[in-house]
Amino acid sequence: MIGRTRVSSVALQMAAMSLVMSGLATAAPRQPDARALPATQESDRSSGFGRVESITGTISMVRPEEGLLVVAQRGPRQPASTAITVAERVTKNPDGTITKTDAGVQAVAPGPGETDYHFRVTSSTLIHANGQTVTLSGLADMQDKQVTVHFIPQRNGNFAKGIEVSP
Numbered sequence: 001m002i003g004r005t006r007v008s009s010v011a012l013q014m015a016a017m018s019l020v021m022s023g024l025a026t027a028a029p030r031q032p033d034a035r036a037l038p039a040t041q042e043s044d045r046s047s048g049f050g051r052v053e054s055i056t057g058t059i060s061m062v063r064p065e066e067g068l069l070v071v072a073q074r075g076p077r078q079p080a081s082t083a084i085t086v087a088e089r090v091t092k093n094p095d096g097t098i099t100k101t102d103a104g105v106q107a108v109a110p111g112p113g114e115t116d117y118h119f120r121v122t123s124s125t126l127i128h129a130n131g132q133t134v135t136l137s138g139l140a141d142m143q144d145k146q147v148t149v150h151f152i153p154q155r156n157g158n159f160a161k162g163i164e165v166s167p
Contacts, residue, residue: 052161056148059165060116062140069119069139069160071149077113119151119160129165139163 060072087103121127127134129142146166151158 050152050154052150052152054148054150055117056146057117059139059143059145059147062136062143064136064140067121067136069121069136069149069163071117071119071147072114073117074114117149118158119149120157121160121163125160125163127163127165130167134165139165 055071055073057071057073059069061070062068085106087106089101089103091099091101093099121136125136127136127139129139129145142165148164148166149160150162150164151160
């Protein structure tokens with residue numbers, strides 16, 4: 001009787017172990033604890049989207065008082081734009097006044113593809129032109145120049161980290 005109890009006890013233990021092992025094999029992989037994440041992943045999550053990206057285009061507009069830089073990318077890979085013209089008919093009245101009336105709106109052939117990107121420029125943004133450090137006000141004089149902007153997209157805007165103007 002004692003031998004039989006011992007055998008059935010060992011059999012129960014083995015059955016229990018196989019159930020536990022099969023349950024571990026099918027369980028979802030354990031997620032790492034938030035406290036164990038590296039600091040870079042934590043800062044990425046809190047800063048919005050977090051990865052530094054780069055874009056090359058031409059300087060379209062600079063507003064130093066607003067900390068704004070607009071870069072335009074033009075080319076065949078950009079969505080086509082449509083040029084629209086508005087015609088006015090000007091009539092001189094007998095009393096000497098002028099009357100303007102709309103003669104019509106016309107969509108001309110598709111224009112070149114262009115996409116505008118807006119960047120927020122802060123005091124920590126590094127701006128270089130021809131190897132020299134430049135201010136945002138100085139960048140305003142460089143419209144239509146080739147530029148590369150290194151930025152971090154965030155929920156509240158694209159923040160420029162570095163701006164390099166090509167000669």
